Amino acid sequence: MMRKPRISRLAPALLCLLLLLPLAGCWSRHELNDISIVVGMGIDKKNGRYQVSAQIVNPGQVTQKKNGGGSFSPVVTYQASGLTIPDALARMTVKAARDLYLSHLRILILGEEIARGGISKPLDFISRNRELRTDFFLIVAKNASASEILDMYSPIDPIPSNSLFTKLETSDNTWSATGKVTLDRLIQDLSKEGKGPALTTIELIGKPQAGEKISSAQNINPAVVLKYDGMAAFKYDRMAGWMDENDARVLNFIQNSTYMTTLTAPCPGSKGLVSYQVLRSKAKIRSLAPDEFEVVLHTQQDIADIGCRLDITDPSTLSALTKAADEKLEAMMNKTIRKLQKQLKVDVFGFGDALHRQNPKEWHKIKDWNREFETAKVKVKSVSTIRRIGTTIKSMEDEIKK
């Protein structure tokens, strides 16, 4: 059967459709070479104004392989101050060459002043902006301004923000003493009554001026090092104080964000130290009464190192080692929980949250949880299991003394 195309009827419709394409005007289109990729952002407060620094990648310098590397820096950091963060970012466009593109932000550094003065105001822009994803890390600068941290060259990785990002990720995965906090986690914690947020802390070691030059990345032993150091505990959106490495590790244990870590405890019955590799950990908070809690921490460990004479083939040795680990973990937890109850006076562990979930009636009677937390009784209990002892039975010490 012959069917002729009804072009005469289709043509006007097609034309209208075709006209739609140019009329749309390629809204929100930006070519790759029209955008500045912001990888790091720092927020400080100076004289009541927000001081925003943005670290922008110079892609040509990052990926250049054949022309022997450029003489330009791989990143540029611009600064601008404004009454609000969008205000500051808008003012930054007079300095930056292209549109600031925030989707690939790796790290957001908050200055100590901002952290102490309240982070909810700057966070509003961060969570409202549609370009920003939620997978970047938020950190607090300790003893330095956020812009100083961003200005440091990093060895190995040419992009400092990227280096900060990967450094935090690897250390959190193997050591769990820092904690990585992304935007969605932070907002979740901020909105909870029974759990205060805690952000990773970064510290600058050395003279800041020495690290700003590209030559500093040429030293084998860098003059300035950026180091993650514990966390900052927040009461609502205001920073309450610093948590050291031990506190951060305990926090990670209790809120179940430990991926893998190393634990060192004294040898049972003799001098020397034993190291455990903690592979799995699971903590449970049980609320026994409104002011009484029990934390049970289940961990699975491998023995990583034995620094004393021990007959590991003897089953009683293993139980002694387990006990040593338990004692160490319980001591760590007790110390940190006391510190947060008495010194910082903020519940970053989520005891209140546990109460809220397990006993909502009692929870609603409480007016100020953090005050209740100060006097709450917390029992800790560690249940360790040793899984593997490694590829040798006798310790090195044992071998030599024979």
Added chain:
Amino acid sequence: MTNQTLAGTSGALSSALNINAGIIHAAFGSSPDLIHRDFQASLSNGTSVEGAVWYIEGMSNSTFMMQSLFSRGGSHSDCSTVEEWILYYKTRVITEGSVKMLHTFDELYDKLLDGHSILMLEGSSSALSVATKEVKARSVEEPNVQSVVRGPREGFTEVLGWNTAMLRRKIANPTLWFESTTLGTVTKTTVAVAYVKDLVAPAVLDQVRERLAQIDIDGVLESNYIEEYIQDKTFTPFPTVFNTERPDVVAAALLEGRVAIMVDGTPFVLLVPALFTQFFQSSEDYYQRADFSTLIRLLRFAAFFLATLTPSFYIAISTFHQEMLPTTLLYNLASQREGVPFPAFIEALIMEVTFEILREASVRMPKTIGQSISIVGTLVVGQAAVDAGLVSAAMVIVVSITAIANFVLPAFNMGIAARIIRFGLMLLAASFGLYGVFLGIIAIVLHLCSLRSFGVPYMSPMAPFIMGDQKDTLFRIAIPRMKNRPRSLHPKKLRRQK
């Protein structure tokens, strides 16, 4: 009847040889390829009669006939009349297989043009046609376009008779029927409709007959002349008629209950109904093990998506949705785009059009200079364009993968559809980003679902979904387990096996 008007003659043969000769020569405009040979035939009464033989040079081999005619000096002395002489000659002398008496000029022209030799005697109003036909054609060769690693190596030729024989050899069963018609008022091309009588869906066969009958055309030089007449919908980039030059493909299709349309003069045979998934199936799928064939088939579908979508996805993501890229990849792409003066869409268009030009050139140009074109093509389009800063290196990769993926499709005409769609989607991607691309995809899927091929929904057995046919759609399960013919084709007998 057009033949008469063309020849300017009508009616029956005259008994006067010179009048007949004059009419024949006038009809052919004294073309030099019409050979006219005079001879003398002797009768028993001692008189000799004027006679003539006509044939077309190059189409017939009249050596044997001429030998028999002149071996005894044309004397068949026991014949007393002209009619007797012709009858004697027809029954006793001639060795060729098919001999026929003709009475009209129409018959005469048809036979003459078919390669027969025509013999006429003075005083007789009938002519003798002798089948001296000799076909000069390409022999059976390996198919050029649809080649396989494992499988039959023969392809159809330009001669219809050989093609039907090849098919007959594959399906040695009297239920394989051919229906022959002549199409083209001037070319008089023979078109054969082939089907297996016990399997074919009657509705489809009626449709084919009906649509063929409605064709009004002066010449049929290739099967596409017919394809464009009989296809269901002309306003679509997707082919709704399948074509192949492989006898095994046609045989397999006939066994599924399809109808083949064979045209004299072209090795490409049409198969209907043609479904979307059929264009992703190669005959080799059935000549390799099922597991391998299934994987290859899935690969082809993936390649089809790559061939249609890669450039538009690249444009959309690199100009609208940079947040979708992994950060390190973004640095790389961004550094490549430094210094490229055009927007990604123009960049893609330049590369795509350049590639289309190269491909078209490599199809049309003499084979001997193919080498130089490919060198220029790879150097200019590949390296130099990137070095000159006209396009980014990533775009070259995108265009290359698109081009290579396009050639994975076993059916060339489905590849063309992918090419056409690609440009439309690129335009949508440049205007609306992924939103536009997905709107385009939805429109294409709706369009595909609206198509039909000879009454069968184009997207079946996927839409409408037919569970039994899934055995041979995306997957190709083991042949012993394919117990039924495709239900979507409505064959007369569904069971393949007992």
